[in-house]
Amino acid sequence: MAPPPVYNQRSPSPSQPSGKGEVSDLKMQLRQLAGSRAPGTDDAKRDLFKKVISYMTIGIDVSSVFSEMVMCSATSDIVLKKMCYLYVGNYAKHNPDLSLLTINFLQRDCKDEDPMIRGLALRSLCSLRVANLVEYLVGPLGSGLKDSNNYVRMVAAMGVLKLYHISASTCVDADFPTTLKHLMLDDPDAQVVANCLSALQEIWSLEASKSEEASREREGLLSKPVVYYLLNRIKEFNEWAQCIVLELVAKYVPSDSNDIFDIMNLLEDRLQHANGAVVLATIKVFLHLTLSMTDVHQQVYERIKAPLLTLMSSGSPEQSYAVLSHLHLLVMRAPYIFSSDYKNFYCQYNEPFYVKKLKLEMLTAVANESNTYEIVTELCEYAANVDIPIARESIRAVGKIALQQYDVNAIVDRLLQFLEMEKDYVTAETLVLVKDLLRKYPQWSHDCIAVVGNISSKNVQEPKAKAALIWMLGEYAQDMQDAPYILESLIENWDEEHSAEVRLHLLSAVMKCFLRRPPETQKALGDALASGLADFHQDVHDRALLYYRLLQYDVSVAERVVNPPKQAVSVFADTQSSEIKDRIFDEFNSLSVVYQKPSYMFTDKEHRGPFAFSEELGSLSIGVESADNIVTAQRVEANDKDLLLGTSEKEESRGPGNNGSAYNAPAYDGSPALTAAPQTQLDLVSLDHTPAASVSSTSLAIDDLLGLGLPVASTPAPPPPPALELNPKAVLDPNSFQQKWRQLPISISQEISISPQGITALTTPQALIRHMQGQSIHCMASGGQAPNFKFFFFAQKAKESSNYLVECIINTSASKAQLKIKADDQSTSEAFSSLFQSALSKFGLP
């Protein structure tokens, strides 16, 4: 057994008692009281108990007074009892031997004449959760289930589930599930029924994999008689129990349309319930029941509109957020239903950021011919807002609406007005949007360029915006009088330009400009190519070299490559495939909706099933390391909305140590993408459609933009050149990883040393994980803190599903890494090993 947890080690605040002295004092005092029967003992005990519990609450370890607490537990005072139960429940798991002491008094209390005490004692008994005490549980639970009082039965039903989690076999052997089933179908008390239902759902789901019978029983819960029985009693249940029942009904497959209408009629008034959770659960039932009936499905949308809008506008911001997430999902499926209610999504200025952001997304989604003007007017209000992040989001929203083709004329005017506001962040966001607009509506170039030409490049600092401005300078070089000179001055400051993306754009732009206005640009081009060739960034260097050689070879070929006739982009790649949207829709009223991803994309490792917990993996990845994991996830998620902004931002989120990163930039320039062009397009479209991996794949897919396949292969001469190609979008679920790891023999085990740069870069496991992802090697799990880190990686061959598994233990103080490689295909494990090592050796290099 693990030692009792010592909580206060993390951040002992000076005001808190250190604990030791006080605890031993308490121990003494408790001991004195234990046997006493003098009047007033209970009051004294109560004070002491309170102290013990308050120490426990602030995180001081008071497990040492366990036996004294148990000795003092003989009392008729119910508050004392409750405190004692609370204490025992907290420490029993770590003192299994001492817990035996408590069994006696708990069992006695289970036979008390007061039902409340019976119930409380039974609840505490089941909450001890000590495996070797389960034998004492069966008796009290059995009688609890038959108790005459509903409170006790309700506790007992839940107790069965607790017992199941401690020892499944004991629970099944005692035939408790069957008892629960009878109780569920017969008990007069609704709460008992609800508890039986939730216990049975969980038990049978977990048992289903082991026994046929359990899986039949699980199906049985969804049978018509059971569902109807529960539905008919729905009004007896309290709000929370209703949620559980409704969740079950949502899984029910109706036999015919009468069935559907019966259920909907029965549940219609639930839409008016004061509890938002009930309303949402009901909506889920309605939507799922009517999926196959298009007409009714539309009517359902109409029907649920008002309750949802009220729920959104009346609750606390936290509730609004959850509701808005669902609205967002619905509006994606049926934008028209809310198009007349767009005013509900206007932001109040003091709403929290997360609510405003979702509302902006809603406004973007509901915009159509009739309301675009008003929505954009409202969005322009926010653009002038004090709140800068919201101002930015609003401008992006305006841009997105413009791309939806409604009333483009007016919107372009607004965007150009933004540029006149002379606020840096507004200008920056707008430039990016104008660039996107021009790609879709080249006919507006005349108006836009006139305004853009007036912007001083000195006022534009953000890399994204700068890149956009430079792109426009190159693309419309013949229309902008000053283009060559602006580019020239930018090139003069080459060394101060920190963003590789901007430098790449600068190269392409000056190239385009040169091809149109050679005499004016020749000098600038020469300077740019020279600086580019000397650039330490691999991609910038490569592109400069490519241009240089192209020009050397034949200028007309260069013209064809750099300035091909462009087609306007008609549709930007949608970021989420409809398949994924459907998946999320299936998971309505769950976390998936909040994250806008189906659960398999974001739920970590093994927490997928409704009832599967994980402790092991939970403890594997800890602390700071995973913190930035989330940050990345959020950022990438935020960007998923729009591909154009997305590609450039994703680069940032990938962090240092990934030299494949800058390849995303030229994808829509079409500049160096010689033969790869068709493939580029393909990849652009499929970018986010890969349902495979979550964050990793989105950033990885970018590497494929150039159709280079594998970034490793693109970097110059990795020693030795690996003949092996890896699939950059490999997926492997944790279970099969574990299985494979167990089954496969170790094909290579060796120790390698790590470069000093690598060691310095390895501040958190996350840094290496990101780097390796860039090399098509994915992380399954990681953990540890300096100096010891442990990783499990996996990779897949490019064209077949042959896996490589790696355990990598890195000791930073010794600069060594211990590798264990296992492979489906043993013959290639050498090749993979060298690939892995070369990938590792590049970690930390700029």
Place this chain on the structure above:
Amino acid sequence: MMQCIFLLSDSGEVMLEKQLTGHRVDRSICAWFWEQSIAQGDSFKFMPVIASPTHYIFQVFREGITFLACTQVEMPPLMATEFLCRVADVLSDYLGGLNEDLIKDNFVIVYELLDEMIDNGFPLTTEPNILREMIAPPNIVSKMLSVVTGTSSNVSNTLPVATASCVPWRKMDPKNTSNEVYVDLVEEMDAIISRDGTLVKCEIYGEVQVNSHLSGLPDLTLSFANASILNDVRFHPCVRLRPWESQQILSFVPPDGQFKLMSYRVKKLKNIPIYVKPQLSSDSGMCRISVLVGIKNDPRKPIDSITVEFQLPPCVLSANLTPNHGTVNILASKTCSWSIGRLPKDKAPSLSGTLVLAAGLERLPVFPTFQVGFRVMGIALSGLQMDKLDFKNLPSRPYKGFRGLTRAGEYQVRS
């Protein structure tokens, strides 16, 4: 289903930890949460759903207290959020407010309450009436009682009978010395008014609050003169839905004491009671500001507690504001608060003054939004009117009282 509930103080200290399942959630998750919220600032601190490395965390923030619920499994997010909101409501109801000291002083009660509100991660009951019968609130009366009678338990010795009755919100047979029922219409007006004075959006969120002190099992019906204006309604579980659907009549057996019978929305209103006209004009580093307030559509009832609040943009160095009525306070957070109270008869209140802008700024780059507060007693501005309240099943006719009240909710004027 939730695995653990934590209550954090506003300094991030864990005040209370309630493990709900056998899968213990280590306290270190709170430390993680707190580090994140400091590192990422407010927008993270208040995100309702967060993915930590090991758990999903739901949070609700009330009066400086952070309520966290952790889970590792998929569950309806609104269920967790809604539950935490109820926990906050129940605690603040029991303790007479919410703050660090109250919770620390009464943590035993908080534990007891949580024990009855949730078991093994599934919410049980959050109905205050039922909880009140299981665990007595720590009020002065019960403290007095305990001194006098010597029994100092705050737990009632009987189980609530209501849990077994078919009207779970009502005690079996409450005996009230008084025989009265009060019905209040409480409305909040949300409006956005653009800088040229047009009404961008105006709607009312209203509640019918009932305070009932009746004995036995009374059966009440309440009807409205113009129920058709209601946009979306939601009811207390005691309301029977059929009569509402057929005739728009509220028929119900009320819980004892104060409760929210129904809530509703009324959209697309045209009339607002007061106007606020801000004018800002900038010139060479100075901004002249003037704000006028007056009656727009007279509700024919006195409007009081009028306040106008706005946030000075960060680029304002100093402000010199003088009202011709009421008082102006500028708080450290650069919030200007002008409290007017009632509108004076003889003049229209106005606020005028100058703002000094940071060096290098010619014009004010952003315009503040003005938050307006007011209260109109005696009227529901949505125009909703109660028609009549009838009783069945009562030995004697009780005293009936009706009231209306409208407050400003999010009443915002842009400048």
